[in-house]
Amino acid sequence: MASAKINKIITMDKSKIAAVIPCYNCERTIQEVIKNTQRYCDNIFVIDDGSQDNSVKNVLYSGASVISLGRNLGTGKATREGLQLAIQKGFELFITLDADGSHLPSDIPNLVAAHINYEHDLTIGDRWTNAKLPDIPSSKRVANFFATYLTNIILSTSLTDVACGFRIFSLKAAKVTAISSTLDDFGFIYETINLVKQEKLIFSNSPVEVRYDANYLFATKINELNAFLFWCKKMSKEQEIKDKIHKIIELVENFKVLSLYLSRVGIYIIAHPIQNYSSYIFQLQNEFFVSTYPIIEI
Numbered sequence: 001m002a003s004a005k006i007n008k009i010i011t012m013d014k015s016k017i018a019a020v021i022p023c024y025n026c027e028r029t030i031q032e033v034i035k036n037t038q039r040y041c042d043n044i045f046v047i048d049d050g051s052q053d054n055s056v057k058n059v060l061y062s063g064a065s066v067i068s069l070g071r072n073l074g075t076g077k078a079t080r081e082g083l084q085l086a087i088q089k090g091f092e093l094f095i096t097l098d099a100d101g102s103h104l105p106s107d108i109p110n111l112v113a114a115h116i117n118y119e120h121d122l123t124i125g126d127r128w129t130n131a132k133l134p135d136i137p138s139s140k141r142v143a144n145f146f147a148t149y150l151t152n153i154i155l156s157t158s159l160t161d162v163a164c165g166f167r168i169f170s171l172k173a174a175k176v177t178a179i180s181s182t183l184d185d186f187g188f189i190y191e192t193i194n195l196v197k198q199e200k201l202i203f204s205n206s207p208v209e210v211r212y213d214a215n216y217l218f219a220t221k222i223n224e225l226n227a228f229l230f231w232c233k234k235m236s237k238e239q240e241i242k243d244k245i246h247k248i249i250e251l252v253e254n255f256k257v258l259s260l261y262l263s264r265v266g267i268y269i270i271a272h273p274i275q276n277y278s279s280y281i282f283q284l285q286n287e288f289f290v291s292t293y294p295i296i297e298i
Contacts, residue, residue, distance in 0.1 A: 017112070018043045018091035020082030021064075021099050022075050022165075027053040029101035034062040036105035040112075041095060045085055047078040055099070075165070076181065076188025083169070084178045094169040100213075103166040107208040112168055114206035121173040121201035122192070124159065125166035125208035136210060137218040143282040146269055147228055149262050150245075150298065151190055154236050155197060160205045163189055163228075173201055187227035194235060219279030220271075225252060244296050252280070259285075259293035268295075 019041040023030055030046065037044055044064040048056050050072035059066040067085065069078060079096055086094055093112065097103040103125070115123040128141065144163050151162040169177065176195050183191045196203050212218055229252065233245040251258055258271040258280070268285040270293065 014040065014042045016092040017041045017095065018045060018086035018089070018093070019095040019097065020079060020086060021046045021097055022049055022078035022082065023047065023051060023055050023059070023099035024049040024072060024075075024078075025051045025053050025055060026099035026101075027051070027055045027058050030055055030099045031058045031062045033097070033099055033101055033103075033105065034059065034064045037095075037097070037108070038063075040105060040108040043086070043089075043091065045082045046099070047082040049073060049075065049078040074184035074188070075186055076191070077184035079165075079188060080178055080181055080184075083174050087171070087174055087178055092171055094171075094174045095167070096169070097166045102210055102212055104209050104211070107166070111166070111206055111208060115168040115170075118204065119202060120168070120204055121170040122196045122203035123168040124161060124193070124203065124205050125164040125210075126161040126205035127164050127166075127208060127210040128161055129205075130207045131210065137212055137214065139220075139281045139283065140212060140218045142269060142284055143220045143271075143280075145267075146260065146262070146282060147190075149265065150228075150232055151193070153241065153264070153298070154232055155194055157193070157197070159193070162193060164208070164210075165189065166208050167192075170201075172199070173203075176201070183227070183231070185227040186224040187231040190228060190231050217274075217277060217279070219274055219277055219281045222252060222273075222278045222280065225280060241298070244298055247296055257293050259295045261295050261297040263297050 019037050023046050046059045046064050046066045048066055048068045050069055056066055148162045173196050176199050177192050180195050181188055181191055229245055229249050233242055236242045255273040255275055260269045268287055270285045271280040271282045273280055
């Protein structure tokens with residue numbers, strides 16, 4: 001099975017594939033990301049989202065095309081601009097991946113092969129199914145588990161990872177995203193799934209590796225958490241779910257601890273605010289200790 005997938009990607013015309021890499025202050029990693037992506041894709045578009053470091057200079061050294069947004073407008077805006085440009089230039093398959101080195105370009109062959117073999121329009125990298133324990137901070141895993149759980153409820157899907165930016169788009173999915181998406185912030189990641197679903201296009205996950213640099217604190221930024229929660233509140237068709245999401249939003253706005261019970265899977269999560277970092281740390285909670293904070297059951 002694996003060799004068949006690899007053979008299929010090898011026979012593809014790399015000139016028909018475009019990679020879109022949104023970039024914000026990634027001077028340390030962007031050159032290596034471009035270098036490794038060039039092994040699988042001849043056309044790389046880096047969309048600089050107002051970086052204040054040497055990211056743009058390093059992209060130019062690497063020989064990739066760079067489009068600068070001039071100021072920080074958000075990962076959604078940067079990705080959409082990249083897809084629009086690549087569509088205009090006539091490409092047929094579109095890869096998006098992060099500039100910070102967390103995604104491994106060596107996963108591109110198998111990710112594209114899964115996309116083609118299963119006739120997907122959108123293939124989303126799944127960072128969790130095959131992840132090794134040292135690769136992912138527990139807070140990152142728990143936060144993403146919560147996002148996937150709530151997204152699946154709202155969209156009636158069964159995805160294993162909804163927030164991974166390592167994705168493959170067909171021309172149809174890229175056009176739908178480029179034309180119809182409206183969110184410039186991190187909510188774009190979730191909005192894209194809904195847009196593809198509304199068009200009755202085919203989408204699913206496929207495993208990828210991931211790596212995170214523990215020199216940085218991997219907490220969930222409040223602006224990203226709010227982008228997700230506001231999108232969920234807007235998209236939810238159940239008033240009860242809307243009301244519970246609204247309660248969570250109010251707690252976040254006031255830097256309060258979140259105590260959540262995911263009733264469909266029987267899991268408790270507590271998220272602690274870290275004001276100095278404008279972030280939250282998500283942790284699994286043993287049911288023995290859950291009475292400390294008021295619980296919101298979802």
